[in-house]
Amino acid sequence: MAMNTSVVLPLLCSIIFIFVAQQATAQSTACVDDKGNYTLNSIYHDNLNRLLSTLPSSKNDNGYGFYHLSYGKSPDQVYAIGLCRGDTKPDVCRSCLNDSTYVLPERCPNRKEAVLWYDFCMLRYSPRSLFGVVETRPNVIYHNTENVPSDIVEEYFHVVGSLLDNLKSRAAAGGSLRKFATANATAPRFRTIYGLVQCTPELSQVDCNNCLDDAFGYIPGCCDGKIGGQLLGPSCKFRYEEYLFYNSTTAPEVLPPSLP
Template sequence: MPSFNLNVLMTLVLGLLSLSSLSEAEYRYYVCSNTTSFIPNSTYEFNLNLLLSSLTSNATRELGFYNTTAGSQDPNAAVYGSFLCRADLTSDACQACVATAARETVQQYCPLRKVTIIWYDNCMLRYSNVSFFGNMDEAPRVSLWNLENITDNSNRLTKVLAETITASVSVAADVTSGAKKFATNSFFATKEVNFTGFQDLYSLVQCTPDLSSTDCDRCLRGAIALLPTCCNGKPGARVLCPSCNVRYEFYPFYTRVAAPPPPPTPLLLPPPPASVSRSQGNDDQISSLPTVAIVVPIAILLFLVGCCFFRRRARKKYNVKQQQNVGSEISSVESLQFDLHTIEAATENFSDQNRLGGGGFGEVYKGTLPDGLQIAVKRLSRGSGQGAEEFKNEVVLVAKLQHRNLVRLLGFCSEGEEKILVYELVENKSLDHFLFGSENQVKLDWSSRYKIIGGIA
């Protein structure tokens, strides 16, 4: 009976360990250029699909990094791409993350975009119409941090973090070699130090292995230099760049490799007695063994449950309370601004044939950009009274509110009295057309409406 209980408990322990080690592809951020797009069903889209398929199939490589090209025989339709997985991941976890990134970037985050980079907790995926292999690219930079503050030990955190994460750079970059390493766990380092009492600080640095040691060192130090500005006194933060990334947390977010235990020391045991007398004391000692066999695994089980709980709680808090500080083109007004002549040409000077509808805020027109991308142009009424700067600031804010259930804002135009918003074109119209149009209400059954409510929530 005791051995049966022990086996059951150990099975539960192993199950918890496997559960806590599952690596989910948790999305973090993306940047895709509004100025480069391709036409659906074009040669470029065909090559992009080939590229993403190749990246996904090669994500099982031990290195956790791979770059390739599709359609190189046609320079105008060639696609260059790569992925980088966190070096401590298993090949299965790496492939799962890359597959998720390849699927979601073209379906949800950056459809019809030629230049894209997307980050998840476990991997980064990147592709472009221009080769970036071997280049040290620090832009765009993305800073993410926990909203909570460390009040009592913020100065100590700054000091300890500077010491540990800088030491990790020297290990990862290995500038003394000066060469490209292309080896397992190359350009990757983690470090764990005690912070206060029972609290440990975990840090990680990583570069893409196609860099030189010097470029890796420069990229990581540039990323670390942003931490005091964005994330001073924060209990968790990261800086993401196309060529490198740094991160620290107060929980183990990477897989730690335990050091091999020292060899056991041989013990000199006295020879067993010739006979054992079954006294009352011996009976008590023997009867206590099943109790020990049960209590010890239960204590281990409770300890592991507690670790899993606090680890998941810390990770969830970080996911919910993160903020973004993007030093990239998506947060600059210029990258979102369209020329008025371009809008007029796309809509045939706002012709009635291209008019889709209108309301109290203005008229909406269908248009086609020179690269073939179809857009919806909302020409705001001139009586809004909103200033040019307020309009631009609001546009930049709305452009960051990107979700698969929201129409994507591509940019704006503000010249003279003209204030124009440029959206991606949704051929099937918006939700209100089906909810409130009497001829379309029957097309939405209650199952569909239930899914819509869930999507909105």
């Protein structure tokens, strides 16, 4: 199935895209219309170029793959956030963000606000401050094409829900440097489900919880009955699969088969 990675978002409207999980490593882009456009060689354009050229630097990293930077003065000030998946090594993180700084302006030419998601990192820029602001849209959803056996669907998604709720609590309590958690749990017929959740770390515990609750709300419509799914949002994300898709050495926790 072909994937259109450039997304145009009309005013006060978000669009959600559903793709199969095998395409999750490709980039997905949201170009935001209602924050305005810039012209080539304008002050905003120059500020954006300067900001993107300096963002993926170790001096802008909080030590856990979170980058936050602004450049210029109002009304042409540009703000950016870069976030790497919590299990990503620093060199892979910076390489992913560096690639994003070239790809995103090409995918969203002249847009003042845009978001790009890779499997290992996310990049956002905007003419407004993004730091500490909870946003659930635009978002992108993927799901696996394989279905859970029909006779265990209810039990299976009880385990998925309990796993993700547990991870949400752990990630939200992670402090201001990193809000990230992974673990696995056993589903019926000895199936193993691996889960991952993450929020941008500057969010409060309450905001991270609320963001992930909103994200989980999409599961019945997009991923219910599927053995894998994920949502990528500006402030938080989740993923579950029946295969190990993250670096298990970062958080090798195994949750009990019967979750509360």
